Amino acid sequence: MAGDASSIPELDQDKYDSDEQVKIICLGDSAVGKSKLMERFLMDEYRPQQVSTYALTLYKYLTTVEDKSVVVDFWDTAGQERFLSMHPSYYHKAHACIMVFDVQRKVTYKNLTSWYKELREFRPEIPCCVVANKIDADLKVTQKSFNFGKKQGLPFYFVSAANGTNVVKMFREMIKRAVDYKQNPSDFMDEVMQELENFELEKEEGPSCGAVKSASPAPAPAEDDL
Ligand SMILES: Nc1nc2c(ncn2[C@@H]2O[C@H](COP(=O)(O)OP(=O)(O)OP(=O)(O)O)[C@@H](O)[C@H]2O)c(=O)[nH]1
């Protein structure tokens, strides 16, 4: 992924500056089910055996949010997660993040701390959620409470890519939050970019009293009961 991204049109991230494009990234250890969750949501199908992702995959999804057309790019990792770290370009301009762990492997839950830390270094304010995957393998796990993220007010979902539990709900809510965030960015750099854009517009249109977008944080939906 760290190669010459500029030569691949799909990886030109300037497109995420346009109103109708959002970028959603997925974080979590290898084999927690990130790719399967995206496949489940996008194709509503589930293939139990598939080799892990060795190259970056972009899943494009066209939808409408509050009557507006939106193109969502879901970014799936290139196996860099084995090193518990991603290339900065993975985070660049992301509007939301889905953090996944595997309920059958405790270490994947523990590692969320490192994932979250890295995410916030690059994207301090974007909406994020915590996803407990593979609940089909042990339904009793839904009685347990997983408190990571509670402090930060992150929504939590028990899901299964295998049988589809909560997959559509989780993705729909995250798309909505990504779009809300995009309309009201609260990251300092996003604000700077927005101001620069307004400035450029003003220059083109001549002097006027152009307004700068406000910077209130996107509201988080109510957390699932654990
Ligand atoms: N039982 C069960 N198995 C799942 C579920 N989701 C994924 N798996 C299995 O877990 C394994 C890993 O799934 P992937 O989607 O490839 O995981 P990943 O996080 O994309 O892994 P990397 O690409 O290596 O980072 C596969 O063998 C899947 O079949 C689930 O909901 N339930």
Ligand SMILES: [Mg+2]
């Ligand atoms: Mg994968």
